[in-house]
Amino acid sequence: MKKVIKIKPFESELFDIARHLVTQLKNAGYKAFCVGGCTRDMLMNVPPKEYDITTSATPEEVSDIFSHTIPVGVSFGVILVLIGHYRFEVATFRKDEGYSDSRHPDYVTYSTDEEEDVLRRDFTINGMLYDPVGEEAIDYVGGLDDIRDGIIRTIGIPYQRFDEDKLRLMRAVRFASRYGFAIERDTYGALRELASQINLVSAERIRDELVKIITQSNPGDGLGLLRETGLLRHILPEVNIMHGVEQPPEFHPEGDVFTHTCLVLDKIYESTGGLASPELAMGGLLHDVGKPPTFSVSDRIRFNGHDKLGADMSREICRRLKFSNKQIELIYELVRDHLKFKDVFYMKKSTLKRFIGMPDFDEHMVLHLADCLASHGSTEAYDFVMKKFEELKDEEIKPEPLLGGKELIEMGYSPGPLFKEILNLVEEAQLEGEITSRSEALELVSRKYPIGKNAG
Numbered sequence: 001m002k003k004v005i006k007i008k009p010f011e012s013e014l015f016d017i018a019r020h021l022v023t024q025l026k027n028a029g030y031k032a033f034c035v036g037g038c039t040r041d042m043l044m045n046v047p048p049k050e051y052d053i054t055t056s057a058t059p060e061e062v063s064d065i066f067s068h069t070i071p072v073g074v075s076f077g078v079i080l081v082l083i084g085h086y087r088f089e090v091a092t093f094r095k096d097e098g099y100s101d102s103r104h105p106d107y108v109t110y111s112t113d114e115e116e117d118v119l120r121r122d123f124t125i126n127g128m129l130y131d132p133v134g135e136e137a138i139d140y141v142g143g144l145d146d147i148r149d150g151i152i153r154t155i156g157i158p159y160q161r162f163d164e165d166k167l168r169l170m171r172a173v174r175f176a177s178r179y180g181f182a183i184e185r186d187t188y189g190a191l192r193e194l195a196s197q198i199n200l201v202s203a204e205r206i207r208d209e210l211v212k213i214i215t216q217s218n219p220g221d222g223l224g225l226l227r228e229t230g231l232l233r234h235i236l237p238e239v240n241i242m243h244g245v246e247q248p249p250e251f252h253p254e255g256d257v258f259t260h261t262c263l264v265l266d267k268i269y270e271s272t273g274g275l276a277s278p279e280l281a282m283g284g285l286l287h288d289v290g291k292p293p294t295f296s297v298s299d300r301i302r303f304n305g306h307d308k309l310g311a312d313m314s315r316e317i318c319r320r321l322k323f324s325n326k327q328i329e330l331i332y333e334l335v336r337d338h339l340k341f342k343d344v345f346y347m348k349k350s351t352l353k354r355f356i357g358m359p360d361f362d363e364h365m366v367l368h369l370a371d372c373l374a375s376h377g378s379t380e381a382y383d384f385v386m387k388k389f390e391e392l393k394d395e396e397i398k399p400e401p402l403l404g405g406k407e408l409i410e411m412g413y414s415p416g417p418l419f420k421e422i423l424n425l426v427e428e429a430q431l432e433g434e435i436t437s438r439s440e441a442l443e444l445v446s447r448k449y450p451i452g453k454n455a456g
Contacts, residue, residue: 036126069082152175
């Protein structure tokens with residue numbers, strides 16, 4: 001049953017242009033509405049970040065109306081309209097037929113009926129229209145009631161909606177955890193039954209949806225729901241088996257490794273104001289992935305070497321999910337180094353300076369703080385490092401090198417493994433404050449590596 005309610009928009013330049021596009025289409029004799037997430041967001045009092053438009057005009061007709069367009073998906077009735085620095089996706093009303101690849105329709109039939117168009121969409125909360133001219137939300141699918149009741153429900157038959165695009169299995173989890181909604185019974189049942197088919201989706205799309213889940217609000221609930229629905233065992237079995245792995249209660253009163261990981265994700269979200277990078281969130285997700293295979297009991301429960309094993313595991317997991325090499329290395333380092341903070345009180349000056357002078361050290365700090373707050377609660381090491389940052393100037397943490405390879409060659413040394421050894425010696429002495437000038441560095445090298453014995 002169609003429902004229409006008045007709703008005031010969030011005034012912005014983006015909305016003004018969206019309203020202009022809809023008005024232009026209507027003036028040309030076509031139906032046109034904003035559709036999808038923008039309507040949902042306005043109803044939930046959240047400013048939309050984008051406005052997608054659906055219309056009875058075909059892509060060719062849209063191109064005739066607007067001067068700057070890009071045909072990104074004409075075979076599916078989708079075209080981009082460019083106005084200023086904004087891009088708007090404009091899609092023709094359509095019916096979809098067949099989904100052989102579990103993502104794209106085999107073919108589409110254009111329609112002039114907006115109700116027919118929304119019936120092919122994924123969830124009721126995403127299937128509502130908005131008329132920016134009349135300032136009305138239009139609901140053919142029950143989305144208004146489901147937002148009011150806090151429900152995630154597919155439009156139509158759940159098995160059919162999930163069969164059309166298996167990524168919708170993860171999207172259901174994302175929306176449910178993000179808004180704190182419950183998944184409707186039949187939708188949940190279909191989701192659990194079809195969970196094993198998630199790997200029919202490309203690794204890249206799974207990765208992107210996973211990152212959205214662990215960087216949005218309530219990431220711990222999102223991870224928990226991935227496990228409850230059975231999806232986690234298929235996309236991240238290494239994380240799934242954290243559930244039930246006990247930890248020493250004196251250090252982890254919060255519970256098992258999985259519970260701790262969920263809490264770490266929540267703490268990362270809180271401490272970054274919801275702006276955690278994908279690498280930081282993945283570091284939080286995987287920082288204890290090495291605990292299940294290193295679990296042992298002696299004087300107490302121990303996970304000896306879980307940081308190093310976990311780093312290796314995280315690298316393989318992130319390769320499987322098609323992260324970039326640069327992202328993989330940062331995630332690897334976050335996992336590998338997350339226990340180093342316990343040693344900061346005892347590090348030599350040079351070692352501490354090298355540690356806190358690492359690239360992306362702010363990410364390491366956020367992960368460490370989240371790790372502490374999600375377990376024993378002590379921030380002693382974090383506070384110690386923050387104090388060191390206040391005491392030390394940037395040039396003390398990352399000073400300009402006193403010597404380089406060029407100077408060593410001028411001294412008579414031949415390039416080779418000895419270069420690294422000598423430069424490390426000079427760097428350590430500089431960080432320890434033992435030398436402060438180029439002349440002192442040259443004297444140190446001459447004394448430690450006499451030219452007659454080491455020139456090669």
